[in-house]
Amino acid sequence: xxxxxxxxxxxxxxxxxxxxxxxxxxxxxxxxxxxxxxxxxxxxxxxxxxxxxxxxxxxxxxxxxxxxxxxxxxxx
Amino acid sequence: xxxxxxxxxxxxxxxxxxxxxxxxxxxxxxxxxxxxxxxxxxxxxxxxxxxxxxxxxxxxxxxxxxxxxxxxxxxxxxxxxxxxxxxxxxxxxxxxxxxxxxxxxxxxxxxxxxxxxxxxxxxxxxxxxxxxxxxxxxxxxxxxxxxxxxxxxxxxxxxxxxxxxxxxxxxxxxxxxxxxxxxxxxxxxxxxxxxxxxxxxxxxxxxxxxxxxxxxxxxxxxxxxxxxxxxxxxxxxxxxxxxxxxxxxxxxxxxxxxxxxxxxxxxxxxxxxxxxxxxxxxxxxxxxxxxxxxxxxxxxxxxxxxxxxxxxxxxxxxxxxxxxxxxxxxxxxxxxxxxxxxxxxxxxxxxxxxxxxxxxxxxxxxxxxxxxxxxxxxxxxxxxxxxxxxxxxxxxxxxxxxxxxxxxxxxxxxxxxxxxxxxxxxxxxxxxxxxxxxxxxxxxxxxxxxxxxxxxxxxxxxxxxxxxxxxxxxxxxxxxxxxxxxxxxxxxxxxxxxxxxxxx
Numbered sequence: 001x002x003x004x005x006x007x008x009x010x011x012x013x014x015x016x017x018x019x020x021x022x023x024x025x026x027x028x029x030x031x032x033x034x035x036x037x038x039x040x041x042x043x044x045x046x047x048x049x050x051x052x053x054x055x056x057x058x059x060x061x062x063x064x065x066x067x068x069x070x071x072x073x074x075x076x
Numbered sequence: 077x078x079x080x081x082x083x084x085x086x087x088x089x090x091x092x093x094x095x096x097x098x099x100x101x102x103x104x105x106x107x108x109x110x111x112x113x114x115x116x117x118x119x120x121x122x123x124x125x126x127x128x129x130x131x132x133x134x135x136x137x138x139x140x141x142x143x144x145x146x147x148x149x150x151x152x153x154x155x156x157x158x159x160x161x162x163x164x165x166x167x168x169x170x171x172x173x174x175x176x177x178x179x180x181x182x183x184x185x186x187x188x189x190x191x192x193x194x195x196x197x198x199x200x201x202x203x204x205x206x207x208x209x210x211x212x213x214x215x216x217x218x219x220x221x222x223x224x225x226x227x228x229x230x231x232x233x234x235x236x237x238x239x240x241x242x243x244x245x246x247x248x249x250x251x252x253x254x255x256x257x258x259x260x261x262x263x264x265x266x267x268x269x270x271x272x273x274x275x276x277x278x279x280x281x282x283x284x285x286x287x288x289x290x291x292x293x294x295x296x297x298x299x300x301x302x303x304x305x306x307x308x309x310x311x312x313x314x315x316x317x318x319x320x321x322x323x324x325x326x327x328x329x330x331x332x333x334x335x336x337x338x339x340x341x342x343x344x345x346x347x348x349x350x351x352x353x354x355x356x357x358x359x360x361x362x363x364x365x366x367x368x369x370x371x372x373x374x375x376x377x378x379x380x381x382x383x384x385x386x387x388x389x390x391x392x393x394x395x396x397x398x399x400x401x402x403x404x405x406x407x408x409x410x411x412x413x414x415x416x417x418x419x420x421x422x423x424x425x426x427x428x429x430x431x432x433x434x435x436x437x438x439x440x441x442x443x444x445x446x447x448x449x450x451x452x453x454x455x456x457x458x459x460x461x462x463x464x465x466x467x468x469x470x471x472x473x474x475x476x477x478x479x480x481x482x483x484x485x486x487x488x489x490x491x492x493x494x495x496x497x498x499x500x501x502x503x504x505x506x507x508x509x510x511x512x513x514x515x516x517x518x519x520x521x522x523x524x525x526x527x528x529x530x531x532x533x534x535x536x537x538x539x540x541x542x543x544x545x546x547x548x549x550x551x552x553x554x555x556x557x558x559x560x561x562x563x564x565x566x567x568x569x570x571x572x573x574x575x576x577x578x579x580x
Contacts, residue, residue: 015495017496020493020496030130031130032482034126034167035482036482037159037168038170038171040168041171043513044516045175046520047519052364067206067328068324068327069214069298070324
């Protein structure tokens with residue numbers, strides 16, 4: 001099993017080291033790993049600048065009439 | 077995120093009082109319990125499904141061989157095990173897909189209501205408002221500030237002075253004195269502003285504002301804006317000018333909300349809250365000011381919006397017909413935002429309208445404040461049910477619920493490893509992931525200054541803070557789900573006084 005064996009077989013602080021070798025622990029670790037990766041994706045998305053595709057489409061910004069409280073206000 | 081009521085030196089006391097059961101808030105409905113069960117249940121279900129899906133692929137994390145290197149005098153163990161590229165990509169893609177899905181759906185819903193022409197269901201939709209105000213000039217924009225105050229002699233003078241120093245200053249300032257027993261009224265009169273004293277109000281801030289608005293609203297023209305502002309709040313320079321500019325440029329705009337930042341001081345706890353607010357402001361900026369909540373700390377409304385809300389209560393939206401604020405809502409600003417959104421109103425929180433809000437001085441005060449916000453938000457969702465306009469708020473609640481599960485399982489895993497192993501093993505892949513999170517924590521509070529960045533860089537304290545907020549969230553959900561059921565309370569009004577009747 002290699003170098004890790006004597007360390008893993010040794011007792012942990014409070015729990016037997018067999019805990020970390022069990023199937024349910026593996027499932028918990030996999031669940032946490034997937035979650036961590038998902039939140040990593042979201043963290044990266046939060047760091048990157050947000051791009052609005054509509055900014056590059058001038059037609060979308062053109063208004064049909066003025067929104068100003070002044071009836072003769074600018075249309076855009 | 078919401079602000080709280082008439083803040084002051086006894087804020088902690090007030091927060092606690094608001095959480096007592098005998099204080100009137102939204103009467104429990106079947107929906108309220110469903111909210112809790114739905115939010116918690118669906119998140120647990122999602123987590124369980126994911127756990128079942130990944131379990132067969134799972135291998136114990138220490139199955140691979142840890143290696144040993146010497147770093148100076150230390151022996152360091154590390155394990156190069158890492159997930160496959162495919163699972164990394166799948167997880168990241170899945171998360172981004174959900175986030176993008178929520179964002180796209182929210183935009184589609186917003187656009188649909190923006191273009192709505194349904195006069196009955198969405199009387200505040202831009203097209204309807206524009207049609208009603210076409211070719212009519214209702215005069216230039218004026219701003220009347222309402223300051224609800226309950227024994228605020230310590231800060232009311234400074235608040236009035238800060239308002240008068242705005243360029244341009246508001247046209248009118250009205251202190252809404254609610255059951256004041258101190259010098260608030262005297263100080264306000266001395267400062268030369270109007271004072272409106274409430275009569276027999278038992279509904280705190282919301283009730284006081286309702287009384288004042290009932291008198292004032294009929295006389296307001298379309299462009300005579302009303303601002304509601306807490307007595308302990310200081311507006312940043314340019315707030316009123318920017319709001320007036322926006323309201324002048326867009327007659328369909330129904331409300332402008334303040335973007336709040338935390339005040340200085342209160343140690344590390346204060347910094348945690350400031351970081352949270354800085355991230356919130358950044359997020360709103362990235363949403364181009366699309367509002368989550370029109371904060372009760374400082375928000376400006378067009379009279380048409382408030383009149384329509386009052387007229388729609390009891391018909392299209394919850395509450396008493398004719399009242400602007402729903403007096404049973406625990407967080408009245410969150411409720412008013414959902415009300416305006418439900419009626420199709422256009423709102424914005426622009427970066428130029430910033431306001432400094434107080435931070436809680438102790439963990440207990442923070443607990444009480446957040447529990448109130450949390451309960452209030454859930455109760456409001458229960459009252460409105462699941463509608464297109466509340467979709468975003470529901471998904472936020474689900475997100476927080478799932479996040480609570482994710483953070484707690486992560487901590488359980490780390491704890492188990494610490495307790496079961498007598499040596500620390502580094503996993504380079506996960507250390508790299510940790511660095512990504514650290515970068516995110518630092519970059520998102522960059523504007524908050526070096527203190528904010530240092531706290532962000534330490535990662536784990538902020539995780540602890542997030543965990544604290546998660547516990548508050550769980551408590552709020554459980555309260556609304558279980559305690560309501562155990563002790564069924566019925567709120568009724570007898571002779572103008574609210575009476576709480578216990579039912580078995």
